[in-house]
Amino acid sequence: MADVAALNTAGVAADAVSKDLAGPRGARPRRAISRRNVFLYGTLFVISVYYLLPLYVMIVTSLKGMPEIRLGNVFSPPMEITFEPWVKAWAEACTGLNCDGLSRGFWNSVQITVPSVILSIAIASLNGYALANWRFKGADVFFTILIFGAFIPYQVMLYPMVIILREIGLYGSLSGLVLVHTIFGMPILTLLFRNYFTSLPEELFKAARVDGAGFWGIYFKIMLPMSLPIFVVALIIQITGIWNDFLFGVVYTRPESYPMTVQLNNIVNSVQGVKEYNVNMAATLLTGLVPLIVYFASGKLFVRGIAAGAVKG
């Protein structure tokens, strides 16, 4: 410190130097509770509560018995946890027609979703690949028409589709519904895949052609291994979309092959004596479980896939 004192006596210039040294230096200090942080995290908290509260009510209610529900404390946690409503919703709840709960609808939905997802993604990825890399004559026209399909309201096509399915003998069957889902998923999925494949470097495709790979060789050995993120995105879009579908399910199938969503609707809407809120809540949660699991399991890949499709290129 003696040095500093000596410097100070040396004059005005040295004084200025020591003042500079004492001034701000390094990273700017940040306060944990600033107005900005309070506002930011406060908003996030309020919005989370807003979105999570209904889910909370559903879970809590589904775990209560009917006497407890009649007390009317919607937000209070269950005094006595019971899984009875879940069992009932799954296996015993009655629709107007039968009393075997959601299980029937669940297996129908699985039988609808699995082939629809696989078929639509397989076809759409090939479509996208062909449109992006093998520019055939009329590719642009084809693509435009396909995309136009994405903008036509489903309601317009409902009845013509019924006629078509009836004519080819698939009306009312599960395979008919699979066909419908595959067709209606085509525009948006093709767009998705085409854009992704276009974003991959064109030279990779050229190199593979020089290396003697053909249409299928390039698709399976070069393009597919590079496209995991976009396949995950497509998978999520299709699984949730088809699982949650109600309209097509109710129009194109018969009661014995109704998907889970339609079954749920029928359970909730069939009035026989008391309305069993706990069973309805449990049934709804059960129906939503599949998309929920898909989201949780693939959240990270999903975000990465969307970013990969959007940013690159």
Next chain:
Amino acid sequence: MSVSIKELTLSFGDVEVLKRLDLEIERGEFLVLLGSSGCGKSTLLNCIAGLLDITDGQIFINGRNVTWEQPKDRGIGMVFQSYALYPQMTVEGNLSFGLKNARVPKDEIARRIARAAEILHMGPLLKRKPAQLSGGQRQRVAIGRALVRDVDVFLFDEPLSNLDAKLRAELRVEIKRLHQQLENTTMIYVTHDQIEAMTLADRIAIMRAGSIQQLAEPHTIYNRPVNKYVAGFIGSPSINLIDGTIEMNGVPSFVAGRTRIGIERYAFSGNGPKPGGATFGIRPEHIFLGRAAAEEPFTAEVDVEVIEPMGADTLVWSKLDGHELRFRVDGQVPIRTGERVPIGFDPARASIFDAETEMRL
């Protein structure tokens, strides 16, 4: 002839990208296609590779008409600017992909990969994925992928443009060495970098707007450019171009304002000098300063306006009678802005172009 292109035309709709292009390339030759972006050089290469369908004309490789053949059947290997390595395969997988597609026996594949790895010094890299390689290593693998195909014609599409300056210089030499090592291998190399073109090429084809402007050895292109475009394109810093007229009273001379340059020793092509508008081109490195200038046939005095020291030499910007004049002097010569210095050059080393046709006179 290794590669011969006859009346090649390519149009996209109404736009003619390549116009009735003829090109003959000898076996074992290193040909560089040089031009600014959009001149059609990469397009031409893609046509040779068979990656683009041509509109008209013919392409022969090793005497075989390959105009309608698939890229894999043309006997070519190609190296791309972005390396285009298959990211999910190891280096070994990248090298063997083409051979597996061609159903080459396993031991033959192993033999060829070993040879390529030895030539390109990438033995230790074989088990790695492209993401684990540096830019230079990736490009080496890409060259290796062309090498294992055991073909006679290599096509390079700006292979060094993605690399930094130091690596580019290293790999440039390596490519040249590779060409010397592989006898009878024809290389066609696309670039916009004139240094690469000058250093690598046996012959350079300078392209502009879908046609070849000049096809000659680097030396000829540099010293005797056929037109003003080629003269301006080759050489860095670029050639000084002075607009003026040729006068013929007694001895032919080039006149621009008050400057009169005697061009009686200039080797005119064709019928010799004609009076009329012309552009006089002299390269910055052909202009001398100080005592050396006094011995040159043409001398003048100019003011130094800006100097750009580059270490080995210094670029001086000045004006000769109102016309921009750049010249290059040794980096050790003391020279200051604002100085008035004597300069001189030999008009016989210049290039003179017709003012209208822009062709060399």
